[in-house]
Every structure is written in C-alpha cells, then in structure tokens.
Amino acid sequence: MRNNDAEAFGYRVLMRVLFGPTDGPPVWRERAACADSDPSLFDTAGRIAAAKKVCASCPVIDECRQDQLDWEATSPRFRANASGVVGGLTGADRRRIHYPARNAKDVA
Numbered sequence: 001m002r003n004n005d006a007e008a009f010g011y012r013v014l015m016r017v018l019f020g021p022t023d024g025p026p027v028w029r030e031r032a033a034c035a036d037s038d039p040s041l042f043d044t045a046g047r048i049a050a051a052k053k054v055c056a057s058c059p060v061i062d063e064c065r066q067d068q069l070d071w072e073a074t075s076p077r078f079r080a081n082a083s084g085v086v087g088g089l090t091g092a093d094r095r096r097i098h099y100p101a102r103n104a105k106d107v108a
C-alpha cells in the first residue's frame, strides 16, 4: 500500500470511528482520546503499538469497540476487510471476534 493510500485509509477509519455509520457523531465521540490524533497512526503497521496505547487510555474504548464491531457485523465485506486499530483492536483482532469458528478450526 502506498503512503497516500495508507493515509487515506487511516483517515477513513478515523472518520468512521469519530462520526459513525450515520455520519452523525456518536455521543461518546466527545471524549475520544484520538480526537486530536494523526489519523494515519491508526492504520500504519509500524505504529500499531502507539495506536493501541492511545486507545488504552481512552475513556470510551468500550463504546468505540462495540460500535465498530456492530458496524462491521452489518456486512461480510466489512468483517472480512477489517483493518486499522479501532477500539484498541487491530483488524486481525476483530476478524478473530467475527469468525470464532474459523479460529477454533485454526487452533484444532
């Protein structure tokens, strides 16, 4: 992925987090720890730990995580392409939540 693509995707992920699926800000958004963060932080492979650190200190991590999981659950495409750090979880973390049977199969 080119840098500009990564930045654009990071921006989309952050906008999704901040404004939600209805394009109206969720009530918890006002307390988001990432409100003033660089959006690319949340979708840059080498910066996952830094993004997770921001999320770990976020007072609305539970609301953010649940909204993201709920949104991704609305479409197989959203679930399969989950990426970026949202709610303290990477895309891979969230795909493991969306596809628990697949995980069990991987472990077995």
Ligand code: SF4
Binding pocket: 017, 032, 033, 034, 035, 054, 055, 056, 058, 059, 060, 061, 062, 064, 065, 085, 086, 087, 088
């Ligand atoms: S949990 Fe992370 S991505 Fe979600 S609002 Fe807080 S800082 Fe932003």
